[in-house]
Amino acid sequence: MKPRTIISLEQALSLPYATLRFAHLGWRVIRIEAFTAEDGGLQGDPNRYVGSMVADSDRRSYFIAPNVGKESVALNLKQKEGRDVLHRLIKSLDADVFCCNTLPSRYKGLGIDYPTLKDIKPDIIWAGISAMGPDYPGVPGYDPVVQAMAGYMDLTGSADGAPTLMGVPVVDLKAGDEVYAAVCLALAERAETGEGAEINVSMLQAAASWQLTTLPLLDFGAQPAEMSRSGNEHRKFVPTNAYPTTDGYVFVAIGNDGQWKRLCDLAPFAGLARPERMTNEGRGRDREAIQAEIWALTRTLGTSELVEMLRQATVPHAPILTIPQVQALPALADRLTTTITPEGKRVRLQPKAIDRQGDAFHFAFPPRYGEHTGSVLADAGYTAADQASLRASAIIPT
Template identity: 30%
Template sequence: MQEPSGPLKGLRVLDLTRVLAGPTCTQMLGDLGAEVFKIERPEAGDDTRGFAPPFVPKTKESAYFVGVNRNKKSVTLDIAKPEGQAIIHRMLEHCDILVENFKVGALAKYGLGWEQLKAKHPRLIYCSITGFGQTGPYAPRPGYDALIQAMGGVMSLTGEPNGTPQKVGVPVADLFAGLYGCIGILAAVNHRNATGEGQQIDIGMLDTHVAWLANQGMNYLATGENPPRLGNQHPNIAPYQEYPTKDGYIILAVGNDPTFERFCKANGLEHLLADERFATNPKRVQNRQLVTDTLTPVMKSKTTAEWIEALEALKIGCGPINTLEQVFADPHVQARNMVLELPHATGETVTVIANPVKLSATPPDYRSPPPVLGQHTEEVLGGLLGLPATEIAVLRERGIL
């Protein structure tokens, strides 16, 4: 494993997370240069190691696990046993940040809760990521992505108008919670740099989900009316949706009135500009079905490629609806280096999605692939803690490691 580089170089993270929200947070920290020690259950490891198929080709590693666990050192440790807890306490003497996503109160049973650690480790930054946060009536409940999408309102906004509520096709509740957790940690690091004080960061998935309701949440607060499901249409802009073309579909994004005027004049639709139902964006939003019905036959007159060429020349927002095969083959995605290959402990090469944060002076650091289970146990316990090989062997025999 290469030495860390990046803006967080020198920071050490004790990673007590699994599945997606927590590992998303800690991978981001690792990409930015922090040294991350991922604590996993002996033999079983992170649950997502078993979230398969698919596996990464020629390995026994699930694609799910590999996607959010690079730049981490895997240490197997049973924290339910006193010996495992003692090792965690020793590791904390060398770590700056602890990230966990256990149920509320679970780590306190092992003497590893925030209230138990803060006096002994006053500089510790302790980030808890749970379904519903550390307080409130739902705090004891487990949190799952689909559950949070349902309770957080986004499912009521997603889907066709006459269809059933739909969740987003990727686990956005988990991902946003992890990213908000990372933001909170970076703020806490800055605070500690100024004051020397650590603190707890309380991330609830439902909280973060409510926060990113964004314009739709504000639409409700402004009107008291639940926004309806609109399929692929925009609640505040029209036309801004998918349209059928001669050979497929395209997204047409007309963001303002001058853009709509250019669209109309280029496509023989000048008469619409004199129709008050089309004259301004608020009117088009009020008459969105009329706008859709009027433009649909126009959009069907050309192929997707013909529309993209014509609309880009007019500086009108547009784009194809890509499959993932088309996404990863897209020349822009490739030019932005959004896919990378890492040598894996199995001897194979694993292909992963890159970090999207482009930093001019301290870019993301891809120094190690996702680890195999327990790959770094001896290295960390021997090197960081100075445990002799004989003691490590005894711990392994007793099932602690």
């Protein structure tokens, strides 16, 4: 399959993550970043300026991982001439996909709404991410806000503690994955019909779609405890928890009665076995006592000792690893993607979601703000004189 071209007006994390997945496929990803001739503000994606300095002032640590393998064009879309440039890029570069994650209320004014771009390129696939979709065009949204709105925080944390954010920006990443999947589907459909598509991803709706273990319970007469914070315990399966050892913690997840029996067959845990605990329903009624008993048992064992014991019994478990330990896992170490800083330092990044035969693992370092403005415009037929005129008109940076 020939590499595709994606033009994306992107910032923050949700959409850059989506287009990263296309960059992983070897597709051309051109990020459009805002440009203004006004003084006093940082230009482009705000995430460029978050974290420790890696290469220069606009390529800091938080910006690196989602933006490898991409090109950057700085463009003033508030001016008609800038919008005309974008439209020419889409047409001249035969862009397959246009993406954006700005407020829907701004689409038309920036010349990026689907009807406008469809007139320019009828088979364009258009994808937008926003907090609550086009029905709520003025509502801004970031991952933590939507975690709160979608009930994630009410489900995370200790039962007697405060609502808590999840440790990974799951809503941003979920929305990005929805764009990735929907664009791939739209491309497959376009191959059959020749038609483009409009894709609107609501972060709220995408997040709520993962509430399949809670939202449906409302119509089943569930008790509040079935839909509220439970710490590290599972609300349905018992026992599940992070248990202390002499030198750390091990997470154990008993998902069926056979696993419970195998746990109880282990000598240190033999005392857990009682007839009334043979089923998960029975264990649910004795939840507090079981948790206390296992807690007391595991804290006398070393992490490696407990892990080996559970491994031999085929009981689902894992030591709770630090991020450096995750990076070193044999199952991941050879699958990490990489990039090279301008100074020549090799940087290990997260793995791709899946392996595909022949795909690359090494990607170009993220671009400076507007780094490829000239080369991309040249690809679209803009001469040196044309670009000089655009710079004089404050449509692209000098």
